[in-house]
Amino acid sequence: MAKRLERLDRGIKVRSDDIFALNSWREMLYIIAPRVLPVLLLLVVGVWASTYWQRVIMQVCMIGLLAISWDLLAAVGMVSLGQALFFGIGAYIAGVLNHYLGMSPWLTIPLATVGGAAVCTFLLLPVLRLRGIYFSMVTLILPLMIERIIEATKVFGGTEGLSGIESLPQGMTELIAAMVVVWIALFSFTRMMNSDYGLILKGINDNDRAVMSAGLNIYYYKAQALFLSSGVAAFAGAFITHAYQFVGMPVFALDYSILPIAAAAVGGMGTLAGPLLGCFILVPMNELLRGLGGMRTVIYALLLVVFTVGLPEGIFHYIKRKYTQFERWVEVDS
Amino acid sequence: MLQGVLIYGFVNSVMLVLVAMGFNLTFGISGVANFAYGALYIMAGFTCWGLLNSLGLPYWLAAALSVAATALLAGLLFRFVLLRVRGLVISEVIATFGVGLAILELFRYFGFIGFEYTLPVWLDASFDVGETVVDAQRLLIVAVGALLTLFLWVFTRYTRTGRAFRGIAQDERTALTLGINADMVSAYAVAFGAGYAALAALVILPLGTIAVNEGYDVLVNALAVCIVGGLGSTVGVIVAGFLIGFAQVFTASYGETHWMMIVSLAALLIILLIKPSGLFGKQKELEERI
Numbered sequence: 001m002a003k004r005l006e007r008l009d010r011g012i013k014v015r016s017d018d019i020f021a022l023n024s025w026r027e028m029l030y031i032i033a034p035r036v037l038p039v040l041l042l043l044v045v046g047v048w049a050s051t052y053w054q055r056v057i058m059q060v061c062m063i064g065l066l067a068i069s070w071d072l073l074a075a076v077g078m079v080s081l082g083q084a085l086f087f088g089i090g091a092y093i094a095g096v097l098n099h100y101l102g103m104s105p106w107l108t109i110p111l112a113t114v115g116g117a118a119v120c121t122f123l124l125l126p127v128l129r130l131r132g133i134y135f136s137m138v139t140l141i142l143p144l145m146i147e148r149i150i151e152a153t154k155v156f157g158g159t160e161g162l163s164g165i166e167s168l169p170q171g172m173t174e175l176i177a178a179m180v181v182v183w184i185a186l187f188s189f190t191r192m193m194n195s196d197y198g199l200i201l202k203g204i205n206d207n208d209r210a211v212m213s214a215g216l217n218i219y220y221y222k223a224q225a226l227f228l229s230s231g232v233a234a235f236a237g238a239f240i241t242h243a244y245q246f247v248g249m250p251v252f253a254l255d256y257s258i259l260p261i262a263a264a265a266v267g268g269m270g271t272l273a274g275p276l277l278g279c280f281i282l283v284p285m286n287e288l289l290r291g292l293g294g295m296r297t298v299i300y301a302l303l304l305v306v307f308t309v310g311l312p313e314g315i316f317h318y319i320k321r322k323y324t325q326f327e328r329w330v331e332v333d334s
Numbered sequence: 335m336l337q338g339v340l341i342y343g344f345v346n347s348v349m350l351v352l353v354a355m356g357f358n359l360t361f362g363i364s365g366v367a368n369f370a371y372g373a374l375y376i377m378a379g380f381t382c383w384g385l386l387n388s389l390g391l392p393y394w395l396a397a398a399l400s401v402a403a404t405a406l407l408a409g410l411l412f413r414f415v416l417l418r419v420r421g422l423v424i425s426e427v428i429a430t431f432g433v434g435l436a437i438l439e440l441f442r443y444f445g446f447i448g449f450e451y452t453l454p455v456w457l458d459a460s461f462d463v464g465e466t467v468v469d470a471q472r473l474l475i476v477a478v479g480a481l482l483t484l485f486l487w488v489f490t491r492y493t494r495t496g497r498a499f500r501g502i503a504q505d506e507r508t509a510l511t512l513g514i515n516a517d518m519v520s521a522y523a524v525a526f527g528a529g530y531a532a533l534a535a536l537v538i539l540p541l542g543t544i545a546v547n548e549g550y551d552v553l554v555n556a557l558a559v560c561i562v563g564g565l566g567s568t569v570g571v572i573v574a575g576f577l578i579g580f581a582q583v584f585t586a587s588y589g590e591t592h593w594m595m596i597v598s599l600a601a602l603l604i605i606l607l608i609k610p611s612g613l614f615g616k617q618k619e620l621e622e623r624i
Contacts, residue, residue: 074424079423079424079427079428081369081427081431126603126606127603127606130606132423132424132427133367133423133426133427134561136367136427137367137557137561138602138606140369140431140553140554140557141554141557141558141598141599141602142599144550144554144595145554145595145596145598145599148592148595148596149596151592152590152592152593152596254435254550258435261428265428293443294439294442294443295439295443297435297436297439298435298436298439298440298443300435301431301432301433301434301435301436301439302432302436304428304429304431304432304435305415305428305429305432305433305436308419308425308428308429308432309415309418309419309425309429312419312425
């Protein structure tokens with residue numbers, strides 16, 4: 001007898017992803033636990049970890065921000081192969097403001113976030129009209145080119161970069177700040193994507209012509225999405241700059257472009273939480289495999305291919321399905 | 335000075351056309367943007383180097399084998415990776431990009447960096463053209479470039495496979511109803527493009543060393559030329575190759591060498607601002623949503 005796997009939504013989930021009918025504390029817990037537990041878990045792990053691993057967690061948070069920003073862009077149909085562009089511009093703005101003007105990190109980071117977002121949006125404004133691979137190609141090329149321009153003009157320290165940048169308060173402050181920002185970004189963007197505004201953004205990805213015929217200016221919305229996304233990534237760049245007290249050409253390196261994509265591929269694209277989950281897997285793995293050197297990039301690249309081709313939904317979608325749906329085998333008439 | 339610039343500009347242009355042709359061919363026919371292109375280019379160079387220096391094969395055999403190996407690898411890449419994500423543009427791009435990155439970084443990891451990694455020139459001679467010295471290899475590049483372009487033209491018009499290429503490029507479903515196996519032909523197209531990359535590598539790489547970073551530059555150059563020319567248009571590639579090629583050499587001669595790569599970006603941005611479908615890209619206008 002042939003069987004098939006039937007999936008049914010749990011009764012608690014009424015209509016969409018953010019409307020629930022809650023009847024008991026147990027159901028309340030069912031909704032809240034998957035959101036609160038990771039936050040608490042990360043906090044506990046962060047507090048108990050050694051100084052070295054605290055740094056790693058901080059790094060996870062920042063790469064996580066990059067991945068969230070990548071996923072946000074991808075959800076609007078703009079697949080970026082050069083997240084390093086946003087990251088690097090944020091990093092350089094923070095570095096330059098601090099190095100030449102001596103501004104404190106509490107001022108440079110917000111400035112770099114907004115300024116970086118503005119610069120990136122302005123840079124990519126002409127290519128917003130492009131879709132699919134055309135956009136990807138441009139984003140792939142831009143960070144490589146900026147690297148060359150810095151090398152050629154020797155501006156901002158040239159190949160040496162700027163060192164001696166003021167650090168953030170060491171230890172817990174830095175770590176907690178990183179965590180807070182990551183969770184704020186995750187939850188607010190998830191909420192945004194579930195709102196009507198997010199629906200428009202998703203619509204642009206699914207069928208931009210339909211959105212246009214609804215009388216909406218898709219380029220205006222794309223520019224907004226780009227601004228939000230690049231702002232988040234620029235924040236990560238600025239934060240890392242102050243944490244490492246250095247900014248230089250490596251901030252435009254391919255690593256910062258490939259890591260968010262790999263994280264999204266592993267974690268599950270289009271969920272925002274998925275790419276973050278991917279970061280929590282990939283970045284610590286990155287640290288554990290430090291001895292392998294350049295081999296790590298190869299491993300990422302291969303993971304990327306394996307997950308894209310073999311398990312396109314990613315880990316997060318899988319977990320979410322198990323959590324929100326019953327599964328049972330039913331017999332089918334053959 | 336000017337004469338030299340013109341000659342070297344011409345050679346550089348042919349090099350760009352050579353490099354971009356394979357990428358353009360693959361994209362124009364199967365719609366696959368092969369981001370592993372630069373990696374395949376470099377791989378062909380290293381394969382040839384390995385066959386020459388480790389196995390001691392004669393040059394012609396090593397060259398033929400490396401071209402065949404590169405084409406075969408690209409065909410397998412299509413069959414086992416790309417076929418599963420066919421039509422999902424994002425996944426195609428990410429998968430080819432991942433493969434390319436893996437190949438290049440693998441070479442870097444195993445220490446394929448240094449001046450000893452060079453391919454032999456075919457003819458070690460140089461000629462005086464007026465007051466400019468041009469070596470034979472550069473002339474050879476021009477000859478090979480012309481030959482390959484001619485071959486492509488003849489191939490896509492007078493052979494069965496070539497016409498199948500054009501068939502699926504125009505309309506895959508209609509081609510299917512006429513008995514053309516679209517997946518098979520697409521695999522050929524990807525392999526063919528990689529073969530062109532390998533040939534380009536074999537004639538261009540003897541001018542310098544085989545460097546891993548070159549792989550990224552090749553990809554960037556190929557992308558720039560293809561976008562400026564209009565993706566999928568062979569005439570466009572030739573015109574854009576010459577435009578960017580001359581612009582690069584002029585910048586290098588009258589400005590700074592560092593700016594050479596930046597010319598590609600500038601050309602790219604300008605064309606995207608004015609005519610995003612490229613100089614000769616007409617049929618793809620709808621897909622680009624310009």
